[in-house]
Amino acid sequence: MLPRGSFSRCLAVAGLALTLGGVAQAAPDGSSPVGSGNVTVADPTVPRPQGQPCAVQLFSDDTFNDYSPRPFQYTPPAGCGTRWSKVVLEGDFSITAGVQYDRTATVFLGGVNLYFGTTQEPGSTEGRNWHIERDLTDYSALFRRAGTGQAFIGNIVNSIYTGVLHGSARLLFYPASVVAPAPRVPDAVYPLGSDPVGSTVTLNNSSSQMAATLTLPANVERAYLDVFTQSQSNDEFWYVCVPDQYAAEAQECGGGNFREAEVSIDGQPAGVAPVYPWIYTGGVDLYIWKPTPGVQTLNFMPYRVDLTPFAGMLSNGSPHTVAVSVQGANSYFSATASLLVYQDQGAKQVSGALLRNTLVGQSPTPTIGSTLQQDSSGNVNGAVTTNLSRHFVIEGYVDTSHGRVTTTVDQTVGFADTQSFAITATDYHQITDQLTSVEGVSRSRIGRFLSGEFKARFRYPLHVDSDQVTESNGDYSILTKIKQGYDQHTGLSLGGFPLYSADVHNHVAGSDTLVLNSSFHILSHSGQQATQDFAFHDSLGSCYRGSVSSANNLVTAYRIGQDCPGGQNRVLWFSHPDGSPYLGDSLLPW
Template sequence: MFPLNSQPSRGHNRARTMPTSSAPRLLFLCFFTLLAHSHFSVARPHRLGLSAEDVATVEAALPARHLAKAKTTFFEVNRPLHPPRGSSGPCSTLLLSQSFALTLNKPPVTAAYSPPSCLSGAGDVSLAVLEWRADCHGVQYDRIFGVWLGGAELLRGSTAEPRPGGVTWSVHKDVTKYASLLAAGNSTLAVYLGNLIDDTYNGVYYANLTLHLYFRRKAQLTAAASTPADLIVPVSRSLPLDDGLWFVVQNKTDIESTRVAVPANAYRAVLEVYVSSHYSDEFWYMNTPDQNGPFREVTVLLDGDVVGAVWPFPVIYTGGINPLIWRPITSIGSFNLPTYDIELTPFLGKLLDSKEHEVGFAVTNAQNSWYVNGNLHLWLDPKGSTTTGGLISYDAPKLSGSITSHSVDGIDGEYRATASRNISATGWVSSSRGNITTTFAQRLSFANSNVVSNKGGAQVINQTTDAHTDVGGGAYAQQVHQSFPLYIFQGGNGSGTSSQRLMRRVEIGFVESRAGGGGAVTSTLRNEQVAEAEVVLRDDQVAGASWRMHQVYNYGASNGGCYLRNVTSVGYDVLFDNNVASCAGTRRR
């Protein structure tokens, strides 16, 4: 796959193209050797997928029943969104209907936003859902897209890669936490999808963006821990510009930042971080020492000090590793990238001085490029015009880590990378709610091994990221543990013979547990995929392909919002799809 958006010197959304090959078979024959050599010699961007032309060649070799004459629906497995019992609605508003053709390095599409007439106040919203529904015909790569309201990002995802008969997909994201933003006065909606149209890549993306609102009865109450912020301040670039509103971090020394001011009566602050990797770092978890290694972290800086870190989930876009694997079930997080929260409440004593402060982002070991921005969620004291606070303790030791590598011939070999980091801060805030002390602590660990063998004919990646976050103090105290296991195998056999097999296998998981006080929902999530693909060549021609996916999504929550989905696909056929929306059905056996 080519990067979602290859970069010019500033790193802004210029799709990399390649002359159309008259012999796609050469790509298949050379792919593994080129990849393996790059690992222990000259650093170069990974070429970890089939081009659009290659996929078309594979499609043409499929049995007739697989040939697409109508649009194919691709989907990312996630739990359905249901409003709390007793809610009314939905009240639905079409925010934008737009085609994205030659939009690369062009300004985002914008539209005036006014709160829907049914929205009388942010406190009345029990559920807000942002629906992105899109389709595409023709030949095209996957592209990154983002949606912003008033400069605050609401959604980031990648598009699906189309089939000859077209492709359609949808995203339903819970945006209830942005209720204050949705209810605010007139604002600007911005959508960026940097697409390229030329003689080869002619796929136009058509998208509709709709907001669905549900409302609670006046008598219904919500737990204090789940109350949306009163104000959301964007930490991003501002319009006008010829790109998305994200910052572009291009290397390991690059710091992108902006200045923000916090209202004098804030009593809680949480920075929500959006992040995605592109171009040379799209497959960062496969990078070798000469490519700055496989470890990446996004550090959050407040006036130059590290106050939190994001160790990202390895999102694989819909054209990554092998595009066939993600058809029709796409990879975890591909259509709706995860976000990460950094509790800044302990630092409010510093922020409540009526001055602007620098909030910035850096990416450890980064290569070109990473898209990063954030939303600062602020809770305000409704009974007081000012709050006060102070920092009690703060500790952010330097990152600890190592890389070891070994190769005898410059091709085959192995290396291992490890990293760990602890960050902690404690501070107090005094408001009409009393004097509350808040502690924020992160414990992060990372391990990656990369083994290349069989003279570059096989590669195995094993990686695990573990992140423990503890927030203590008040109704919003919580403990979050996330684990991101990743296994990748790519290899083949029959080299030098008339018949060859090129193989991929990916095992990836998003595992999370959340617990808290103040009536907060306790939940567990285990979302795991096992996928594999095989392309067969005979006499240097594509003779066929097969691929399969198995995914289990298991979510359980203390409020009864439980969901289990077990789905298997072979080729484009979904063979088995069972889902249970009850806690009884999610119990482990």
């Protein structure tokens, strides 16, 4: 029997030999991609206000064929002011035909991450190209000064791995206007990590930390941390692993499958960031992701942690260490994070304190259970369960120029995973059912008046069904079915009255059957089919619907907007239909 964990690693290499595909772009000009094998997604682009933006090219048609970063110089846009209604990063990437792995891609400026994602694998005779966007309006303070940045896509090109990556990226600045005013954005952005230009930090185990020791301004009134944690190497398939004590019996990778990012300030627990189970385009079964990759595969979204209860402490003039670790990391996770700070414009110095923190003392240690049983013939049946739920409240206050502001972060984080196994001499069947969830609310009070309330709910469902059969001739037939989702609900209230709410749903499902020989080389694949459904709506009437379907690695259906009123997508320019974090600060009264 071929161990399941070993198969996951072998497949990434074996799968490079056979590829189907086409050359069509994901319909940027409104044409239909049906019949194409090129990258096609249902994700929305970042909505924009009307008007002509100022553009700053970061890099243009750079070639990525080694492990050296590609530096660039940034200069703020001329004649465009320093306050913008929207700032958008646009990136266009491509890979030539041939053989190549999926690669991690990042763009940094002044140590701050602007983009984090992975690349599409190429076809053996046809290349691939794709487009990404990220709303960076909250990072406006970073763009008001010149700086040095770099793009990095580590890639090997030789006689075996022949696919060459190319990329371009630019920033678009939309000037503020009466109809599209500039929102109140953070006054400063600080990267976590020691590289002044920018790179990810490797977290090999639960004790590894990405940290920055900062002396912040003396008038911090709010603070947030945007966190990315991406699985790599042995951790790439963390979501199908089992605790070490069951690894041999289940013939699966050890190390467990609970992963969670822990945020601390001066060693004190300060928040939690869930880890999304991103699946890359060479992951599990590479044909499932042609032409449509998994949820956020090419363009990760950060998770925003509210650190405002610590604002008073952060303003006391002393250096403070903000750190991120990944509980359960098993060699390894790549991480980056950015601290966003709002300052009190009416005071040079504020004071405050942390009032309570019930996250302290709550260990992120899941409960493990097992019903695995092995009979006299060596057959194994049963399941391994991993569960953890924590509720915590963190509260602190800041005495500002507009009064004492008390912020309470009340949050419940959950993780539930069941790994089911049915193993015989000729059949290895594993089913992964996993749900990561977060539900919380941040409340701000000025005195006794409830000034603002921000609710957020996230659900990351994942289902992986892999049935590996050993044929009579020694070949392996592997049927894989995968479903993954990203569900987000956010809501903003002012003075106790609901003001705005939004929902994002991004779901991808696919299946494929691989046939490998005894040397793990792919002989064929069949039955590939996949769908992506993306939906967004908000309480102000925005609606976005998109879907794409494929069979045999060609797009068979593509629908954009038909399921919205009037058969057309209508999205307000300030909304976040892609699921990127927002704060609603342009609407807050203080």
